[in-house]
Amino acid sequence: MKRIAIDMDEVMADFNKKHLALFNADYGEALTVEDLHGKKLRELRPNLVNEIRGYLKDPGYFRDLEVIQDAQEVIKELHETYEVYIATAAMHFPSSFTAKYEWLQEHFPFLNDQHFVFCGDKSVIKADYLIDDNVYQLERFTGKGILYTAPHNVHEERFTRVNHWQDVRDYFLK
Structure with missing residues (x-):
């Protein structure tokens, strides 16, 4: 898988x-x-x-962020076909651990919390794909980097880009 x-x-x-x-x-x-x-x-x-x-x-701060449209539905679909991990650079703000963990449990209860990775540098993540908005993380990742569009990265052209969760679905499930 x-x-x-x-x-x-x-x-x-x-x-x-x-x-x-x-x-x-x-x-x-x-x-x-x-x-x-x-x-x-x-x-x-x-x-x-x-x-x-x-x-x-x-x-x-991170506890009550809104879920991006279609993320729950598409991640649930991905979870049926792929091994899904959540990799968040929480080391930048260590006080965010509890809020991020609780947010993930609330909004993505179908994911295994043993697959939540709180890290800094995501080059340590052993995965086939990394979906991220941060170019720095994708540059260091050894698998296939998928750039999720965010305002700050709109000019980046080096990575496969997905603009929203429907693009993620199309990329991985079609």
């Missing part, structure tokens, strides 16, 4: 919606996902990098 590793933030969980909402509320701005085209929020507001990263240090 082939193995697929799937990133969590910006692939399964809608990270940007909450991040922008908090930032906009705190700084009186009206930034949208479209404003992030080709960039991360910290690149748009470099003078507020510490404050922007500070949101992510909140132990509960």
Whole structure:
């Protein structure tokens, strides 16, 4: 059985919606996902990098992120044909472990929690495929990297790209 590793933030969980909402509320701005085209929020507001990263240090930040449309359904289908692992770079924000684990249990109860990998560098993941929005992780991965479209990676052209979960379904199940 082939193995697929799937990133969590910006692939399964809608990270940007909450991040922008908090930032906009705190700084009186009206930034949208479209404003992030080709960039991360910290690149748009470099003078507020510490404050922007500070949101992510909140132990509960990752607990209530919305699930990206169709992720549950497609991952459940993948789980029937592939060995599915969730690989999240939680070492960047160690206080996120509990929230991420609880989020995965709530929204993906059909997955084996022994297949949840909390790591930093995903080059340690032994899988045939890695679906991730982070080019850095795909560059170091030894299997086939699949780039999940996120605002910050729209200009990247080196990897097979999927724009949404229906593309993932088409790639792996058709």
